[in-house]
Amino acid sequence: MIRGVVMPAPQAPLELREFERPALEPGAVLLETLASEVCGTDAHLWKGQLAGVPYPIIPGHVSVGRIAETNGARDVDGNALRDGQIVTFLDVYGTCGRCWYCTVAHATTRCPERKVYGVTLSSEDGLLGGWAEHIHLKPGVHIIPLPEELDWRAFMAGGCGMPTALHAVTLAEIAFGDTVVVQGAGPVGLCAAVLAQLRGAGQVIVIGGPAIRLEAARRFGADAVIDIAETTPEERLERVRERTGGRGADVTIEATGVPSAVPEGMRLTRDAGRYVVVGQYTDVGTATFNPHLDLNQKHLDVRGCWGSDVGHVYRSVRVMARYAAQFEWTDLITREYGLDEAQEALEDVAAQRVVKALIVP
The missing domain is CATH 3.40.50.720 (NAD(P)-binding Rossmann-like Domain)
Structure with missing residues (x-):
């Protein structure tokens, strides 16, 4: 069984629940979570300030992890992913690529089919948020390996x-x-x-x-x-x-x-x-x-400016790797929290007691 933090409803206390290990579809990945961000969006979710959220959810929309299992998935460069790789992924899932916003406006962040890990995907549908020991990356999720010179904590210091x-x-x-x-x-x-x-x-x-x-x-x-x-x-x-x-x-x-x-x-x-x-x-x-x-x-x-797309995440990885010597990214991380400390992490972010908080299962 895999442990995950669930936000059952706005203003409700977070709960630690267990989930079954998912069977992977062709093109899917099971990610062992190294860290997931606690950001202002999570505080807004807790306060009920976002419409269309299918509570209960597993929060955590920007994460980094180690590939535990893959079923033929490829990264955004088209390379086959392998067990043990450290990767991140675009939290947006299900963008159709066919609607007017995707094809004519080239504004994928406005696609009506757009879903977001940790925000608009229910925990009743599985491990679809980062505050868990593993994350189920569905076929079609955009996966970006971290280069060896970029420590995963440094990347997560930037987060979303x-x-x-x-x-x-x-x-x-x-x-x-x-x-x-x-x-x-x-x-x-x-x-x-x-x-x-x-x-x-x-x-x-x-x-x-x-x-x-x-x-x-x-x-x-x-x-x-x-x-x-x-x-x-x-x-x-x-x-x-x-x-x-x-x-x-x-x-x-x-x-x-x-x-x-x-x-x-x-x-x-x-x-x-x-x-x-x-x-x-x-x-x-x-x-x-x-x-x-x-x-x-x-x-x-x-x-x-609404959110980000896979190009922004891809470029962020490269910028943070290139300028790691000039900027001590990890200095932005105030504290790391375990799964059983998620409630405290959420409250610290909501009260602005930290710069960057991470859930590290």
Whole structure:
């Protein structure tokens, strides 16, 4: 029997249950879980803030593991997978490849058939989340081996934050010398701050909190940090303008999940600048802005960014391997938790007591 953590319903205590070892279909993989991330999405799931979640679920949508068994599966490069390989996988499963969004819009993150491990797949259907000793990777799951030079803990330090941030930073089209403001100092924001540097930003300013996350932003190269607990929106705007000749940021990336951050971010961005909203993954309320002053007159380019696809994960693996010497990725990991500590891990993430928390079965 295989142990896994189950979230039975919103606000309900997590439970440790046992599951039978699955029989593998052709093209499937049984993954021995090395680690699975605890991220803000899991806190939202626990609070019931995502629609269409088929509780009970096994949480954990970004994971890394060692192949325990494979039935003819191949990786994204087309190579046959073998027992013992350390791999990660795109948490999105079942994208059809045939609908209008997949074929015409080339926006697979909006495919109506899209399912997500640890989020929209029920535990009643098996080991389809990362907070378990093993994960059943169904045929068609996109599997990406980790290169030998990339330690699995280093990859998990980025977790889902890295491919999500990579998507946002790509949409931001950061140019050499740009001033980039990142709203939010969680994993997505911290990864965005690093990637902005790699894209050639002239300076990176991180706005957020608490102190443990702002210190991580400093260690990972932010030129300035602004604590939201010690400043007003007006003071934050003044601080940004002081560092940009009175104009504002060339690019601002919102990674907070707080609705009020969006109109503030629009005002932090210079006229004819770019604003990428990636943090509003769940519906936690509305915000208002002045469409004349904040958008139209500013000639502001606002871009929404939803999740990530296999290309973002694939590129994240390569970026983290290439720059492992420059960035001590594992410094982002605050604590590792066993399966029987999952409730504590979830509460620590929800309360922002950690930068990065991992479930390590």
